[in-house]
Amino acid sequence: MSPESVIDLDRYPLHELDSARGQALLTFCRAALDFEGACQLPGFFRPAAVEALVTEALSKREQAWRTDDEHNVYFEPLTDDDSARSVREHTSKSAVAWDLVDGDSPLRVAYEWDGLTTFLGQALGMESFFRYADPLGAASLMIFDQGDELGWHFDRSPFAVTVMLQPSEKGGEYQYHHHLRSGEDQNEAGVVAALRDEYPGRITLAGTPGALTMFRGQYSLHRVTPLTSDQTRINAVLAYSQKPDDTMNALTQKLFYGRTA
Numbered sequence: 001m002s003p004e005s006v007i008d009l010d011r012y013p014l015h016e017l018d019s020a021r022g023q024a025l026l027t028f029c030r031a032a033l034d035f036e037g038a039c040q041l042p043g044f045f046r047p048a049a050v051e052a053l054v055t056e057a058l059s060k061r062e063q064a065w066r067t068d069d070e071h072n073v074y075f076e077p078l079t080d081d082d083s084a085r086s087v088r089e090h091t092s093k094s095a096v097a098w099d100l101v102d103g104d105s106p107l108r109v110a111y112e113w114d115g116l117t118t119f120l121g122q123a124l125g126m127e128s129f130f131r132y133a134d135p136l137g138a139a140s141l142m143i144f145d146q147g148d149e150l151g152w153h154f155d156r157s158p159f160a161v162t163v164m165l166q167p168s169e170k171g172g173e174y175q176y177h178h179h180l181r182s183g184e185d186q187n188e189a190g191v192v193a194a195l196r197d198e199y200p201g202r203i204t205l206a207g208t209p210g211a212l213t214m215f216r217g218q219y220s221l222h223r224v225t226p227l228t229s230d231q232t233r234i235n236a237v238l239a240y241s242q243k244p245d246d247t248m249n250a251l252t253q254k255l256f257y258g259r260t261a
């Protein structure tokens, strides 16, 4: 399978980034990321690839690692005062690790193509940008069932990349508050207000099948709302690092995938 059969290069010319359309695409992505902290490209994966990946994810359900945890927005120890650290969030989902993804999976074909890595690094404005070398966490398939959600949180990584494969019917939406904090200002009052649904400017992104989303989740508080109907939400999470050959530590592997590798 070729990258071209997975990614719609007719619409998104990743193989010709120097062309006028390629440059316009990069300008569009950078502007969207600056403007609202996220850039969504609908129809990025072709329908046949999306369909194959939904089948693949569901066929690996038994091997997926199920997480069901309480945490705060910082993934730091919960406190019992009235700070943002004390607010309990819930996250549950099932993750199919990278080493379980098929050799000829459309996800592997896309992720391992340098053309995609180069494009994402340039769109996200990163001077150094590498595929993650982790055998479990490089690219994963995430499965959300009824009641599953990702509680409000800030990411550790400055950027994240996902591809929607099967949206949920009800709930399962990506919501965020753009730039709620910064490197200099934690804006704890704003965080507490957002957690109480009392902060303006909440943005909701509903992904369509095949849509690629880049977002900056380190300063934007975000979540995936609980799924309230039984249609499974499935997406792929593509991980990258600013360092070459970067991996997770064993503890993080255990937390996300239930094992080390």
Ligand SMILES: O=C(O)CCC(=O)C(=O)O
Pocket: 142, 150, 155, 160, 162, 174, 217, 222, 223, 224, 235, 237
């Ligand atoms: O599933 C999503 O749309 C968001 C994923 C996310 O926020 C994360 O993996 O930290």
Ligand SMILES: [Fe+2]
Pocket: 153, 154, 155, 160, 217, 222
């Ligand atoms: Fe996140």
